[in-house]
Amino acid sequence: MGQEFSDFIVYVDESGDHSLTSIDANYPIFVLAFCIFYKNHYRTRIVPATQKLKFDYFGHDSVILHERDIRKGLGAFNILTSQEIKETFMGRLSEIIEQNNFILATCVIEKQKLDNKQKEIHPYHFSLTHCLETLYEFVKEKEQEDKLTFVVVESRGKKEDKELEIEFRRICAGENKFKKILPFNIKIISKQENSIGLQIADLVARPIGNHILFPTTGNRAFELLKPKLYCEGGREKVGEGFDQKGLKHFP
Incomplete structure (x- = not known):
């Protein structure tokens, strides 16, 4: 069969943009989120639960869950007409995230805090390096570093996809803190492919950003993800010890 595959699949999404020249004053950060799933759990639990939610609310499963559209009631989500309907829907979605197992490796860059020297970084590439290094620590811990793990990313345009693939392969070829070849391959797919994993990655990225941006504000979504x-x-206690590991924030 050739290359042996690991037990894991990773889906990636971002929140905010990676421009350091025009910084959005309301959301001056960039978040990259790696959602690491056990393939078997993803296939047998997460996908069916998410499809059921879609069938229950929309009558079909071709709706793409997008955090911004849900928040603003856009497109298919204009059915969330009352606060009550929206809260019930969000409750079901939160339940899927809370009750199912996946691991998060994330990176948040507070762009407004970067000094001139730090502004030489490329936020996406910097975050990608950190998340791939964390992913390697995870697969090594699970004794799966000799198997191939796919990292699935949403397409952002021909030029961006090419740049991302080059950067991904450069990091995995040894440009990482371990100075090792990392056992990962990239798969870039369109949002229209309706990947549940990509949709979950989209849903988790913003609450993580909001936690860094507004650390003292109650953030129910982040509490589910912690x-x-x-x-x-x-770890001895759930939801501790992730600082600068599962949640890297820079500077």
Whole structure:
């Protein structure tokens, strides 16, 4: 069969943009989120639960869950007409995220805090390096570093996709803190392929950004995600020890 595949599949999305020249004063950050799923759990639990939610609310499963559209009631989500309907829908969605297992490796860049020297970084590439290094620590911990893991990213345009693929392969070829070849391959797909994994990655990215931006504000969505943030070597208490590991923030 050739290359042996790992037990994991990773879906990636971002929140905010990676421009350092025009910074949005309301959301001056960039977030990259890696959602690491056990393939079997993803296939047997997460996908069916998410499809059921779509069938229950829309009558079909071709709707693409997009955090911004849900928040603003756009497109298919204009059916969330009352606060009550919206809260019930969000409750069902939160339940899927809370009750299912996946691991998060994330990176948040507070663009407004970067000094001139730090502004030489490329926010997406910097975040990608960190998340791939964290992913390597995770697969090594699971003794799957000799198997191939696919990292699925949403297409953002021909030029951006090409740049991303080159950067991904450069990091995996040894340009990382381990100075090792990383056992990962990239798969870039269109949003229209309706990948549940990509949709979950889209839903988790913004709450993580809001946690860094407004640390003292109540953030129910982040509280659901906190136990899923990667901590090296396991942890005694759920939702602790992820600082600068499962949740890297820079500077």
